[in-house]
Amino acid sequence: MNKHSQVDSVYEQLRAEILDGSLQQGFDLNERAVASLVGTSRTPVREAVARLVKDGLAERRNRRTQVTVWDDERVGQLYEMRTMLETKACSLAAMRRSENAIMRIRGAAAQQRDVPEATPLLRRDLNYQFHEEIWNACGNPFLLEANQKYGVQSMCIAPTTLRSDARWHVSLEEHEEIVRAIETNDAHAAAESMRKHLESALREREGRGC
Numbered sequence: 001m002n003k004h005s006q007v008d009s010v011y012e013q014l015r016a017e018i019l020d021g022s023l024q025q026g027f028d029l030n031e032r033a034v035a036s037l038v039g040t041s042r043t044p045v046r047e048a049v050a051r052l053v054k055d056g057l058a059e060r061r062n063r064r065t066q067v068t069v070w071d072d073e074r075v076g077q078l079y080e081m082r083t084m085l086e087t088k089a090c091s092l093a094a095m096r097r098s099e100n101a102i103m104r105i106r107g108a109a110a111q112q113r114d115v116p117e118a119t120p121l122l123r124r125d126l127n128y129q130f131h132e133e134i135w136n137a138c139g140n141p142f143l144l145e146a147n148q149k150y151g152v153q154s155m156c157i158a159p160t161t162l163r164s165d166a167r168w169h170v171s172l173e174e175h176e177e178i179v180r181a182i183e184t185n186d187a188h189a190a191a192e193s194m195r196k197h198l199e200s201a202l203r204e205r206e207g208r209g210c
Helices: 003-019 031-038 042-055 072-096 099-113 120-137 141-155 165-183 187-207
Strands: 058-061 064-067
Touching (some): 003 031, 003 042, 031 042, 042 141, 072 187, 099 120
């Protein structure tokens, strides 16, 4: 395996373990320890961890690098950013909608409904896929990239709010409202529905103290 492939492999493994909660918030990403964990030298670990920092999944504190810690203030700031980006993406998706984009968004919404007994992590992944279809439909690659970055950061804040059956069903209803607005080319309604959806998700997280 060449160096580039090694870095990719280490990065993907660490990223997956951060997203599924195996590497918890505050976990020390010490190069020597992580190299032993993943079975490589320290060089690919160093580069992989640097990518995680760029993604916002890791952070440097007091000369240490650790899995990002999400306190209440930081979570609120993240949702503030997501609201700015996703409402704009939703508005553009409604304005620029194509039949193919609508089919893909509808398909993502239907896939969520088809797995009512899904695990919390599967619900989280399906939720991300639904949002990503909207970001793709906005037609702006820079906005897509920004939404992907902050959307993934939300995924690593464990536990997911979607572990609650009540929140899951409310989220599905909110998604349907968003889809209807996009289908009818109502950019304002689409943006407003997305704003309410994200505010609802933040209230759920704040109410559960996580």
